[in-house]
Amino acid sequence: MRVSRAHPLWLAYVLHRLSGLGLALFLPLHFWVLSYALNDAARLDAFLTLTDMPVVKAAEFGLVFLLAVHFFGGLRLLALEWLPWSAPQKTWAAAAVAGSFLVSTTFLLQAI
Amino acid sequence: MPGQDQGQDHLTVTVMRGGSDAPQRPEAFQVPAYDNQTVLDVVSWIQQNTDPTLTYRFACRVGMCGSCAMMVNGVPRWTCRTHVNKVLRDGALEVGPLRNLPVIKDLAADMDPFFDKWVAAEGRHHPTRSRDDDIAPIDPAGDDRQAASAGIECINCSICYSACDTVAGNPDYLGPAALQRAWTLFNDAKDDSRDAILDAVSGKGGCHSCHSMGSCTTYCPNDLDPLSAIAGLKRATVKRAFGGRK
Amino acid sequence: MFTTKDIDRHDTDILILGTGGAGLFAALHAKQTAPEGTKVTIAVKGLIGKSGCTRMVQGGYNVAVGHGDSVERHFMDTIEGGKWLPDQDMAWRLCEQAVVRIRELENEIGCFFDRNGDGTLHQKAFAGQTADRTVHKGDLTGIEIINRLMEQVLSRDVEKLQEHRAIGLIPTKDGSALAGVLMIDMRTGRFRLVRAKTVLMATGGGPTMYKYHTPSGDKTMDGLAMALRAGLPLRDMEMVQFHPTGLLAGDHTRMTGTVLEEGLRGAGGQLVNHSGQRFMFDYDAKGERATRDVVSRGIYAEMRKTNNPEQEGVFISMAHLGPDLVAEKFKGMVKRCADCGFDLAGGKVEVVPTAHYFMGGVVVDVDTRTAMEGLYVAGEDAGGAHGSNRLGGNGVANSTVYGGIAGDVMGRDVAGFGLRAPDEDVLEAELARACHPFSRTPGLVLPLRKQLQEAMWDEVGVMRTETGLKRGLTRIATVSDALMDVGVAADNLAFNLTWHDWLNLRSLFDVSEVITKAALARENSRGAHYREDFPEPGAMEDSYFTVARQVNGTVEVGREDVQFTIVRPGETVLPEGAPETLVAAQ
Amino acid sequence: MTEFRLYMAQRLSALVMAPFVLVHIGVMIYAIQGGLTAAEILGRTQGSVFWFAFYGLFVVAVSIHASIGLRTILGEWAGLRGGARDAVSALIGVGLFAMGATAVWAVTA
Ligand SMILES: Cc1cc2nc3c(=O)[nH]c(=O)nc-3n(C[C@H](O)[C@H](O)[C@H](O)COP(=O)(O)OP(=O)(O)OC[C@H]3O[C@@H](n4cnc5c(N)ncnc54)[C@H](O)[C@@H]3O)c2cc1C
Ligand code: HEM
Numbered sequence A: 001m002r003v004s005r006a007h008p009l010w011l012a013y014v015l016h017r018l019s020g021l022g023l024a025l026f027l028p029l030h031f032w033v034l035s036y037a038l039n040d041a042a043r044l045d046a047f048l049t050l051t052d053m054p055v056v057k058a059a060e061f062g063l064v065f066l067l068a069v070h071f072f073g074g075l076r077l078l079a080l081e082w083l084p085w086s087a088p089q090k091t092w093a094a095a096a097v098a099g100s101f102l103v104s105t106t107f108l109l110q111a112i
Numbered sequence B: 001m002p003g004q005d006q007g008q009d010h011l012t013v014t015v016m017r018g019g020s021d022a023p024q025r026p027e028a029f030q031v032p033a034y035d036n037q038t039v040l041d042v043v044s045w046i047q048q049n050t051d052p053t054l055t056y057r058f059a060c061r062v063g064m065c066g067s068c069a070m071m072v073n074g075v076p077r078w079t080c081r082t083h084v085n086k087v088l089r090d091g092a093l094e095v096g097p098l099r100n101l102p103v104i105k106d107l108a109a110d111m112d113p114f115f116d117k118w119v120a121a122e123g124r125h126h127p128t129r130s131r132d133d134d135i136a137p138i139d140p141a142g143d144d145r146q147a148a149s150a151g152i153e154c155i156n157c158s159i160c161y162s163a164c165d166t167v168a169g170n171p172d173y174l175g176p177a178a179l180q181r182a183w184t185l186f187n188d189a190k191d192d193s194r195d196a197i198l199d200a201v202s203g204k205g206g207c208h209s210c211h212s213m214g215s216c217t218t219y220c221p222n223d224l225d226p227l228s229a230i231a232g233l234k235r236a237t238v239k240r241a242f243g244g245r246k
Numbered sequence C: 001m002f003t004t005k006d007i008d009r010h011d012t013d014i015l016i017l018g019t020g021g022a023g024l025f026a027a028l029h030a031k032q033t034a035p036e037g038t039k040v041t042i043a044v045k046g047l048i049g050k051s052g053c054t055r056m057v058q059g060g061y062n063v064a065v066g067h068g069d070s071v072e073r074h075f076m077d078t079i080e081g082g083k084w085l086p087d088q089d090m091a092w093r094l095c096e097q098a099v100v101r102i103r104e105l106e107n108e109i110g111c112f113f114d115r116n117g118d119g120t121l122h123q124k125a126f127a128g129q130t131a132d133r134t135v136h137k138g139d140l141t142g143i144e145i146i147n148r149l150m151e152q153v154l155s156r157d158v159e160k161l162q163e164h165r166a167i168g169l170i171p172t173k174d175g176s177a178l179a180g181v182l183m184i185d186m187r188t189g190r191f192r193l194v195r196a197k198t199v200l201m202a203t204g205g206g207p208t209m210y211k212y213h214t215p216s217g218d219k220t221m222d223g224l225a226m227a228l229r230a231g232l233p234l235r236d237m238e239m240v241q242f243h244p245t246g247l248l249a250g251d252h253t254r255m256t257g258t259v260l261e262e263g264l265r266g267a268g269g270q271l272v273n274h275s276g277q278r279f280m281f282d283y284d285a286k287g288e289r290a291t292r293d294v295v296s297r298g299i300y301a302e303m304r305k306t307n308n309p310e311q312e313g314v315f316i317s318m319a320h321l322g323p324d325l326v327a328e329k330f331k332g333m334v335k336r337c338a339d340c341g342f343d344l345a346g347g348k349v350e351v352v353p354t355a356h357y358f359m360g361g362v363v364v365d366v367d368t369r370t371a372m373e374g375l376y377v378a379g380e381d382a383g384g385a386h387g388s389n390r391l392g393g394n395g396v397a398n399s400t401v402y403g404g405i406a407g408d409v410m411g412r413d414v415a416g417f418g419l420r421a422p423d424e425d426v427l428e429a430e431l432a433r434a435c436h437p438f439s440r441t442p443g444l445v446l447p448l449r450k451q452l453q454e455a456m457w458d459e460v461g462v463m464r465t466e467t468g469l470k471r472g473l474t475r476i477a478t479v480s481d482a483l484m485d486v487g488v489a490a491d492n493l494a495f496n497l498t499w500h501d502w503l504n505l506r507s508l509f510d511v512s513e514v515i516t517k518a519a520l521a522r523e524n525s526r527g528a529h530y531r532e533d534f535p536e537p538g539a540m541e542d543s544y545f546t547v548a549r550q551v552n553g554t555v556e557v558g559r560e561d562v563q564f565t566i567v568r569p570g571e572t573v574l575p576e577g578a579p580e581t582l583v584a585a586q
Numbered sequence D: 001m002t003e004f005r006l007y008m009a010q011r012l013s014a015l016v017m018a019p020f021v022l023v024h025i026g027v028m029i030y031a032i033q034g035g036l037t038a039a040e041i042l043g044r045t046q047g048s049v050f051w052f053a054f055y056g057l058f059v060v061a062v063s064i065h066a067s068i069g070l071r072t073i074l075g076e077w078a079g080l081r082g083g084a085r086d087a088v089s090a091l092i093g094v095g096l097f098a099m100g101a102t103a104v105w106a107v108t109a
């Protein structure tokens, strides 16, 4: 049977998990790109010029977005678990998502 | 067939059948609609009038025993106190056994794992006094007591347990109700075993496995808040690790 | 189709039937007093602690601790409330042990009962009490008691047979002792004989043979029906307590009959008839605040006057107290009504008297022993402690007190007993009885249950007459015969609720007949039993109780004199000059 | 490692990363504004003890944090249990650390 469970806290949980997973998958790639610098700065350069391309821009936006989502979601969780407040958790979830959007949009605007 | 009189409105009800030995399969029924009708009434009507082999469970019929919980249109609910109108989608209902528990037959789930975990979470009182002593005077408004009282009205219906995806993914996870019970006891001035409780909820599948997804709190029919209770346990274990005492 | 060879056999030392207050307490106490290594088994028709009525207790637990109250005062209220019919030794033990039991519940089991601001226990007075005596946890006292008991039992080494329904007491060949209990493992549909050295029957009575009733769905008088077949004497069987305000929501919903709490009337709730008139003052000077039996009769009489098939009940109306106030003070009740589509706070809700508690039961001594060696009975299955009327708050006190006593006594007795050989003929007869419906064409069981419930409500209900009761006997017999021709398909017996509906109904028929015959035998009106043709209570000095027994297949009812072992009518055990009541005037 | 220790390690590493993430995002925004070149990046970071420590700690924290996180996901979503799950996640942690360390070395050495 299909399970319905779309409520703010659950969405926040899924978002946090998917963003964490996304970051974990991206991280090795990121490290690999940076390691290029070790033996060939030019190759790194060539790669980095790709950042001008819209696709790469979008990917980068996505990554920073993931990081922001995960960061705020993580802070939300830490607050929720470790600070003894409890009631308006939904507001927290919402605020975290809103905050991440804010940051990533700033980034996007800056980058253009 | 009685009840299926012409002209009366009908509900289309899909019921999950099957169990431990037969695979689950949906079966559709037409059930007459009434003004005051709960999901339990709908299920009962099918068993009493159309299919005598349909299995479900209930006892109190007023939301006190927590025996009648089922999945209703994808959401775990106490069926004896769920008015059909509240959950009907396009005149249809889909009813199944509680999620995250073994199915015995049709709509009756095996609740033993739920209670085994209740016990595993040290979910029982550890006495400091005996029947020969007076009853301890306790300030009902004290902080500890308020925290203990917050979760005390749990009817162990297992709705939160069925709603939680962590339970679904992690068979060791003690689940929201058992952990909430542990938190209640932890705050109970009369309880002797606060350390044992924290130990019990710090192991495999303990409170640290919870991802605060809050489905427990969202769907608890008694408006209890296991999410916050579990957060309380996490806090208490962290405090203890840093040498803090309760 | 089944023979005794198909029965799984299983042995234990102490067997407990039922997991209400009585059953769970018995398990705990048996573990405490029985010799090391004694095997304790609990078998229950539903899930442990989740079935039965103890869980549904709202108002609370009567116990004389504080507010100037005393065991003597609790005892006198119990005797007078029971109209001098209670077994006085049982009533005394109930009041005396309740004091210990409540401390055990708080201190050892872990219950938390509501406190006053200064930390002491909060106590209130139900109707019929002369002291603030009722300990409670909000209006969900039963959940607190049963959950705490349940987790204590679950965490001990007790064998659990859940969804095991007892269907027959199997004695030894000479019939003097109990050998074991025949059960159906409901989940698989298989039969199982559990032999034990001692057996506690705590299946909780439950007058669910009435059209309107409050008890949980698993309670269908199985215990008393089994005791009847085993030839045990049953007392006070005419005494069925009706709660005045059961919800009336139509016969297609299981909500019908469930209790709207007593406190609503206490707080000023008004009962009005279909012309919008308050009527309770026509029946009693206390109006809506009169005791349960009086209000139930008032409502019943009013319903009869109206005699409108469309509008059966009367209405309870709270709105004049201010909907917000009502919603706040009776949060749980208002929410429950709202869930079912009724507006208790602002509108009016249709109500009807509803069968609530069964005072009658197996004759036992103060140690819960019965006439049959090895069989003990406690809780609502046992008769005697309440006489003709149970005070609100004495029900759960009774089940927990006597459950604990049963556990202690069985724990001590068990060493002196061995396992006994069952009478295979009785076993075969009980098996055949349970299998009877497989030999008939399958049909619907529900309509017959409805017919029984109508008959009991009409003829053996709140008000009774000889003609009505006799008519009742005929109606019961007719439908009972009809049941024997309704079959159940035997192709899938695993968790087959329809088979169990059939068996439930069988028990209800058997006990309904006893209730009716006992009601015929009592030619006066006491407590819950009201005979329109004998409205007087009769001289208290000459009080008798009824004892019913099945002899050669027919139910015979006799009368026995009440023994005033502690106090005689007109006297009191309270010290001289003790005030009439300690409850501040409302 | 007990569940509780893993929990603590994940939360503490997250706390450690929090300021790093903010700074890192800030730097990226700043860098991207001018368009990135390898020389620009390396010019800023190479030979800097500060950036070495900064990214070094970041890498340590993230390896711990992500491997524990993936361990949970492997358990709940991939049904991996017991030793296998611990081994896989430890491997991921070590791998992340190795790659991260190489990268940090590359940009700061
Ligand atoms: C709605 C409601 C409110 C009440 N409020 C109060 C109150 O405020 N104060 C008060 O004092 N009393 C109250 N009572 C009465 C009180 O609940 C009972 O008197 C008491 O709890 C009975 O306890 P018990 O252990 O005998 O039976 P129960 O608690 O009813 O338990 C019976 C057990 O036996 C099991 N069983 C039944 N048949 C079989 C079988 N064939 N085989 C195996 N197991 C079987 C059942 O499943 C159940 O587990 C209330 C009752 C109801 C219905
Ligand atoms: C400062 C930033 C970060 C914070 C505050 C943070 C916080 C958290 C927290 C609290 C959790 C636990 C979630 C839970 O158990 O439900 C978590 C999980 C996780 N984190 Fe982070 N994190 C941060 C950065 C990162 C980074 C950079 C990565 C990627 C490499 C990452 C990957 C993960 C993964 C994979 C999980 C597991 C998700 C889950 O269990 O649902 N995190 N994070």
Ligand code: SF4
Pocket: B066, B153, B154, B155, B156, B157, B158, B159, B160, B161, B176, B177, B180, B219, B220, B221, B222, B223, B224, B226
């Ligand atoms: S916490 Fe709520 S949902 Fe969970 S078992 Fe208790 S009452 Fe049911």
Ligand code: F3S
Pocket: B163, B164, B165, B166, B167, B175, B176, B209, B210, B211, B212, B213, B214, B215, B216, B217, B226, B227, B230
């Ligand atoms: S739904 Fe599950 S993950 Fe935690 S907050 Fe509730 S227990």
Ligand code: FES
Pocket: B058, B059, B060, B061, B062, B063, B064, B065, B066, B067, B068, B069, B078, B079, B080, B081
């Ligand atoms: S039947 Fe008891 S909670 Fe629904």
